[in-house]
Amino acid sequence: MSRSVNEPLSRRERRAQQRLERPARPKSRRTARRPGWQSPMVLVSAGALVIGAALVFLALPRGPSAGDELVLPPNPYPAELVRGDVVGSPTAPVVIELYADFQCPACQLLVTERLARLVAEFVVPGTVRIEARDIDILGRGSPSESLELAAGARCAAEQGGYWRFHDIVFWNQGRENRGDHDAAFIARVADAAELDRDAFDACLARADLRAPIRQRTAAAAAAGISSTPTLMINGQPVVGVPDYEPLAALIRQLAAEATAPAP
Secondary structure, eight states: OOOOTTSOOOHHHHHHHHHHHSOOOOOOOOOOOOOGGGSHHHHHHHHHHHHHHHHHHHHSOOOOOTTSOOOOOOOOOOGGGEETTEESOTTOSEEEEEEEOTTOHHHHHHIIIIIHHHIIIIITTTSEEEEEEEOOSSOOSSSOHHHHHHHHHHHHHTTTOHHHHHHHHHHTOOOTTSSTTSHHHHHHHHHHTTOOHHHHHHHHTOTTSSHHHHHHHHHHHHTTOOSSOEEEETTEEEESOOOHHHHHHHHHHHHHHHHSOOO
């Protein structure tokens, strides 16, 4: 049956027309669940760990590479007071036996921030004599870098260049047991210390050179020295890097006691 254009729609027809004109709703789909490792928290944490590890790696100290110039520290040791690995007057009332490992970061701090002042204020005036006791407690593998550095220092001592060699090593100290202190590094230090290289190399090749260092290391361990630096000041142990003023006060006290007239 036909319908006039102007004839109103019935209620049923209006509802049918509204359904046809209503936009279709998209069918709902369940979002696929992400694996746990793809969650934002896990990804952010993993990224932070990677960045942190990279920063730690970049912050690790490194010895100078073959193309780098070595740092040449000032030389505070008067030649007339140097005898091998000893600096100071033979009659000084205070004797400091300095037990150190050339790879020890705390020893580096002592040498670069305390030693020159100690020499100027107490060694030069005749109050203190410093006797180096290089030992190998940090070295790993063969050859031990700590042992080879100490051997190089012994050879430098034979030419009167111990303290120059000693300071250049510490001012250019690299990483522990990572190859930074290899034979090439030791040779560069010897050249920087202006040693006779032929004599130095011949000394390093001696079969009897390293045994005394091993013996000294064993004797230090037997005496209870288990870390470096350890300063034996008139037989009194001071372990670690002391603040300068308390160290100076102790030296003055021991010097006064040593020079006090007998009752």
